[in-house]
Amino acid sequence: MLTRQNKSRQGANLTAPHFTTSHKTSQAHDTTDGPQRQAPQPGLQFAPAFSRITQDRLLQAAVRYHELGLSIFSLPYRQKSAKKRWGTYKIAPAGYGEVCMMFDRKPQNIAIICGAIESNLVALDCDTPKTFIETKTQLGEAGIQTWIVKRNKNGTTHDGGGSFILRTPTPVASKKHGDIDIIGAGGYFMAPPSAHPGGGLYYSNNEPIARLPDLDALGWLNLKPAQTDRPKQQKLSGKAWRLLNGDAKTIGAYQSRSEAEIALCESLARAGRNFNEVLRLFRAYPGPGKFREKDMDPLEGRRYLYMTWCNGLDWINTTENKATILAKQLKSWALGHAWRGRGASSDRAVYLAHCNIVLRCGKQPHGAGLRELGEMAGVHWATAGRATTRLIKAGLLELITESTPSLPNIYALTVPSEQEEKIRAYCYTPSHGGVMECSSMHTISHDIFRWAGLNKSGAEVWQALQGSELTIRELAAMTGRHRTTVKRKLLTMVDLGLVENVGDDWCIVDGADLSAAAGRLGTKGAGQAQRIKHIRDRRLHRRVLDRGRYY
């Protein structure tokens, strides 16, 4: 088994793994003739050849590729086609643990993804010996020596061909160029020590992967950049964009470029980006600059950014500001007591949405659009507006700044004096702010708890029943809903197969499926439809503003 110590030692050498097809691993050979001398005779079975490559060597190779920043995944032994979904590895390469899980158990083939965000690899797959030699010559004339992957002859077509693996500044589009398959973004190639379906193992030379300064370096191939997804700009703050774009004034507000990059990571994390997305953004934009310097060596750049990212996360986790702490206290309070009165269920859902917005942006006063509140609470935006008005009247919210046609209302969470003692008693602890509350918000906005479904009062009954067997009287006391309402909801839930009653107690049925129940009530997809409608509304609004009038 590979130890972490071994792993770090391997990381010191940036050359690609070198594999021979013989157990005599010390035997030096040229890329084109060495292994061919050992090529098995046609018709022989090749399984014994693989048996000389131990499971540890397969795992070692996989970890080595991982260390090089390549995105890999497993294929069935002696197969080239993926039998499982591998698209996620294009976006988020497998971590060290996952790589070990994939290659630690049985013989597998290794696939390396081209155009993946860390590597920007391109493979020039030459089908014939002639094309292979021509390409090798042209690369040599251009002063490019790089990692080459070949396989033993097995009597099939393409014997004598091979792949040249290169790094490019940007992902390259896949295409066919004569007898060369240019495997770029979205494709993958077989890596040593994989086994070809027709027999024979893949092996490689002992060269590092060459990095092209630009796509014109291989002018005769006319490489084109791949179309990549644009980042979701609307979710990033203006400050984050200024930092990403290397705005000197914004960066100058920090004591160092490192601090600016930590702040940028923190902002991206708050916007819901994961590390791989952040890495892609840092590579796509100039940023404060220090990462760019480190990224001259991609492995070093990745390590540096990972440390910066961890520092940003640490900051978020350890330095909660007053607004965040208050929001968590208020959220715990809102979830922990019964809200009484008509409309209280919606008020509670909208109030929790306000708290979540404060937690998300880490500050208050906070801007909250009615459509956003509606989507988060699972109600119509007009309902969210009316609920917000009631919350203001109740002293739970304060309207700081009225909306403009382009900016939403600005609110502040407030603590009514008569409630202050109770709310402060809901001291925030990690158990209050974790999974339980996330799932609560997720439940409230579920399609089944929409209007014409079980509604928000149904959501409260459902939440109260989580892990408990309760009577109608107890449920009414816990939720603040009238016992008639509680009974109605329970009977509907029984019809939907969500709950059952044993004597006076009611409990959730094992395996209850909220989505299926939403389908039966006709509310399935309501949240998605609402989001789509809001997108249309905003588009229409923009046109109206452009015209200056409605018609």
Added chain:
DNA sequence: TCCACTCTGCCAGGACCGAC
């Protein structure tokens, strides 16, 4: 179980501010 009242969803129409 029934009824009165409240709330919701939907629609139409109208209005402006801050950043660059």
Added chain:
DNA sequence: GTCGGTCCTGGCAGAGTGGA
């Protein structure tokens, strides 16, 4: 000056809710 943005009010129909 241009651009990019959301909220509010009022009315209507019908569902949801609380209480008798």
